[in-house]
Amino acid sequence: METSSTNAQSGAIGILDETIVLEIARFHPEKDTEPSYDSFEVPLRSDWMVLDALNYVKDHLDGSLAYRWSCRMGICGSCGMMVNGVPRLTCETLLTSVAPGPVRIGPLDHFTVVKDLVIEMDEFMGKLQKVRPWIVRKDNYQPKREFIQTPAQLEVFKQYSLCINCMLCYAACPVFGLDPSFTGPAALALAERYNLDSRDQGAAERTDILSQHDGIWDCTVIGECSEVCPKHVDPSMAIQQYKIDATKDWFKTWLMPWGNK
Amino acid sequence: MAAHARRSNRPLGWVMFGTGGFLVAFFFPIHILLTGVLQPLGWVPTPDQHHMLTLLENPITRIYLAILLIFAFWHAGYRLRDTICDALGVRALDFPIMLVCFIGAAAGTVATLWMLLTVP
Structure with a gap:
């Protein structure tokens, strides 16, 4: 598992010299019987939402992570997930608001999980x-x-x-x-x-x-x-x-x- | 109309529940404050039994108590039914649980009326 480095960009707007651990629910319907949690260390940026951190995981750490998102501005309603046990739009939840972590991110409760954070609609x-x-x-x-x-x-x-x-x-x-x-x-x-x-x-x-x-x-x-x-x-x-x-x-x-x- | 026939009969219970909830929330705190706090502390005079019975001689007092207590029983019965069903995860047993709760409320209603009608 990669560890992200934010120090290189230290001083830029939104960059904090810290990281935060995301514990993300993983579930593959053809392989798993129970969901499990994988941990990822991502940069803690003051201008990032939880969704940005998930996108970081997808882009840099594990491309197999499945989740829904679209507009990034609280309009489309796609990125709802359980953040530390509370249903939240991840595009409207500041990463710093759940710091220092670890932050547990799961699929919405009460729905059948299709894969990882994706639920059946x-x-x-x-x-x-x-x-x-x-x-x-x-x-x-x-x-x-x-x-x-x-x-x-x-x-x-x-x-x-x-x-x-x-x-x-x-x-x-x-x-x-x-x-x-x-x-x-x-x-x-x-x-x-x-x-x-x-x-x-x-x-x-x-x-x-x-x-x-x-x-x-x-x-x-x-x-x-x-x-x-x-x-x-x-x-x-x-x-x-x-x-x-x-x-x-x-x-x-x-x-x-x-x-x- | 078939859809009409499938409509829930919950509105009847809900009216009792809603009315009881309003009355309990509005009037019970006043009674608790008076009889549970202010009178024991001696901040307001405590009426003796003779005074209380005199108060009960007024039919308005009896009607007030009947409305307050009867709706409170039905409020409790309705809420208890949902609480038992959901807290214990036994929604499948809703009907017998409803029967027990509403029979309890009916018993409370009968007891209230009997007491208010028989107290001299």
């Missing part, structure tokens, strides 16, 4: 699709121009539209960890985003789907999803708001069955 994508995350119109209205929406109407759902599908909330959610059939925070926040959209008419359809046992009612309001969300979407609040609407709907259904549909 198909199940999550299925959950997103299940909540019908698009504008639903009952009237089959074909607009000839844009729907008009006031800033106040936009403000109602804007927060829930900021989700980047990084899945940190799923890794943080103990309920999803115990019961993978739980629809989960991001998908439920996305459903609420469309329910609150003044242009949408699909709330009843979504309630039929999301008011089932594996929908909103599995959430036990632990709130870790909102704690780790890098975009402050607050999925926990979205789910509680949804519960209020679903409860009103449930009582209406039972107390006024003739008024339903």
Whole structure:
């Protein structure tokens, strides 16, 4: 294993005369039955994120390391990993914030690992699709121009539209960890985003789907999803708001069955 | 509608849970402060049993206590159900656990009503 040398560049911006050890989870599905951890010593730079350190490992120490990343600016949601046991976007986590190390980096909790730090996303994508995350119109209205929406109407759902599908909330959610059939925070926040959209008419359809046992009612309001969300979407609040609407709907259904549909 | 039929019945329990949570969070600290701290320290006068029974003669007091305690029991039952299921990892046993917790809450409800109705 190589040991990086930063002294040669000492004095340049961001260079510290130190190194930090990364303990990175490794798992090869065709060879391993259990994940293991490999240690790598990388330069500790004040202008590096954890993702930069992973890229250093990939470029200089072990090219076989597998992980996802893309934008490097907290937009694409690809580089979510467990950093010292906490779900974080590695492109937004300063390396110095986890110094002196060692820093343990693993794949997101509660997901099947494809290889090393790469997780299986198909199940999550299925959950997103299940909540019908698009504008639903009952009237089959074909607009000839844009729907008009006031800033106040936009403000109602804007927060829930900021989700980047990084899945940190799923890794943080103990309920999803115990019961993978739980629809989960991001998908439920996305459903609420469309329910609150003044242009949408699909709330009843979504309630039929999301008011089932594996929908909103599995959430036990632990709130870790909102704690780790890098975009402050607050999925926990979205789910509680949804519960209020679903409860009103449930009582209406039972107390006024003739008024339903 | 098939999807409609599969909807969870949790809203009923959740309303009791949410209302109980609000009442417990709002009023219990006041009672604990009064009867658990200020009265034992002698900072406020401690009413004797006669005073307490006189207070209970007012139907508003009984209604207040009934609402506060009954919703608190259902709040506890709902929360205990989730806590047992998740902490012990036995979500598969949700139904019997729910039964035990909600029967406990119902027993608390009956006991509260019986006491409030029978205290002279």
